[in-house]
Amino acid sequence: MNKLSIATRKSRLALWQSEHVAEGLRLAHPHLTVELVPMSTRGDEVLDRSLAEIGGKGLFLKELETALLDGRADIAVHSLKDVPAQSPPGLVLATVLPRADWSDLWLQKDGLGPDDLPPGARVGTSSLRRQSQVLRCHPHLQVVPVRGNVETRLGLMTSGQVNAVILAAAGIDRLGLELPYRTRLLPPDFLPAPGQGVIVIQCRAEDLSVIEALKAVHCPRTELSVSAERAVVAALGGDCRMPLAALAEIEGEELHLRARLTSGDGQQCLDVSVRGAVAEAGRLGEAAARELFTRGADRILSQL
Numbered sequence: 001m002n003k004l005s006i007a008t009r010k011s012r013l014a015l016w017q018s019e020h021v022a023e024g025l026r027l028a029h030p031h032l033t034v035e036l037v038p039m040s041t042r043g044d045e046v047l048d049r050s051l052a053e054i055g056g057k058g059l060f061l062k063e064l065e066t067a068l069l070d071g072r073a074d075i076a077v078h079s080l081k082d083v084p085a086q087s088p089p090g091l092v093l094a095t096v097l098p099r100a101d102w103s104d105l106w107l108q109k110d111g112l113g114p115d116d117l118p119p120g121a122r123v124g125t126s127s128l129r130r131q132s133q134v135l136r137c138h139p140h141l142q143v144v145p146v147r148g149n150v151e152t153r154l155g156l157m158t159s160g161q162v163n164a165v166i167l168a169a170a171g172i173d174r175l176g177l178e179l180p181y182r183t184r185l186l187p188p189d190f191l192p193a194p195g196q197g198v199i200v201i202q203c204r205a206e207d208l209s210v211i212e213a214l215k216a217v218h219c220p221r222t223e224l225s226v227s228a229e230r231a232v233v234a235a236l237g238g239d240c241r242m243p244l245a246a247l248a249e250i251e252g253e254e255l256h257l258r259a260r261l262t263s264g265d266g267q268q269c270l271d272v273s274v275r276g277a278v279a280e281a282g283r284l285g286e287a288a289a290r291e292l293f294t295r296g297a298d299r300i301l302s303q304l
C-alpha cells in the first residue's frame with residue numbers, strides 16, 4: 001500500500017482533523033501518499049432543524065461511510081462524540097488518537113457567567129446533553145437551538161443573537177481561535193459527551209493492511225477510556241436525542257467512570273460513579289448503565 005485516501009467533511013474543523021491524521025500517517029510512513037476527499041453530509045446541509053428531528057448525529061457520517069463501502073475512500077475521520085455506538089456492517093473503528101481537552105466551553109462576549117445573565121437570557125446549543133445540564137444548574141436561562149460550524153455559532157454569540165454559546169473546547173483549540181473569555185464547564189456540574197475530544201479513524205474491516213498502518217497513530221490509553229464511555233451509550237441505546245454524559249479517567253491502574261442521564265428540562269438527573277481495573281473498561285461502562293437503569297433511566301428515556 002502506497003496511497004491512502006481520507007473521506008472527510010468540508011468544515012474547517014473536519015478538514016483540520018483529517019489533515020492532522022494525514023500528517024501523522026505521513027510521518028509514520030514516509031513512503032505513503034495521503035490525500036483528502038472532502039464531502040458534504042446531510043448533517044452539514046440541513047441547518048434549519050435540530051439533529052434529533054432529522055435523524056441524529058449519524059447524519060454527519062452516512063456519506064463518508066458510503067464512500068468507504070463503495071471504495072471511493074480508504075478511511076474516514078470523525079469526531080468520536082458524533083459516532084453511533086454500532087458501526088455499519090463491513091466497517092470498524094480501527095484507531096483512536098490521543099484525547100484532547102474533553103470539556104465544554106461557556107462562551108460569552110462580555111465574560112459573563114451563567115449566574116450573571118438575567119432570567120430568559122438565550123444560550124445557544126443544539127445538544128440535548130448541554131441543554132439539560134445548563135437548565136439543571138441554571139433554570140432561569142432559555143436554551144435555543146443553534147446549528148452550523150464553529151464559526152457560525154460563535155457569530156451568533158458575538159452578534160448578540162444569543163447571549164452565550166456552549167462549544168467543545170477541543171474544536172476551539174484545534175482551530176486556534178483566540179477568544180477573550182472562555183470558561184470550562186467541569187464536573188460535578190457538567191460532564192462531556194462520551195468520546196468528546198477524540199478523533200477516530202474508520203475503515204473497512206477487511207482492509208488489514210490499512211488497519212496495520214493506522215496502528216502508528218493509535219492511543220491505547222484513550223481507547224480504554226472511551227471504550228468505557230461508549231459502553232454506557234451502547235447499553236442505553238444512545239444517540240443524539242439522549243441527554244447522556246460520560247467521562248472515564250485513568251488513575252494509575254484504576255479507571256474512574258462517571259455517567260449522567262438527564263431529562264431535557266434538567267429536572268430529573270441520574271448520576272452514577274464506578275471504579276475498577278483499567279482492563280475492565282468495557283464492563284465498567286456496562287455496570288454504569290445497569291445502575292442508571294436501576295435508578296430509573298427507563299423513566300427518562302420514555303420521555304424522549
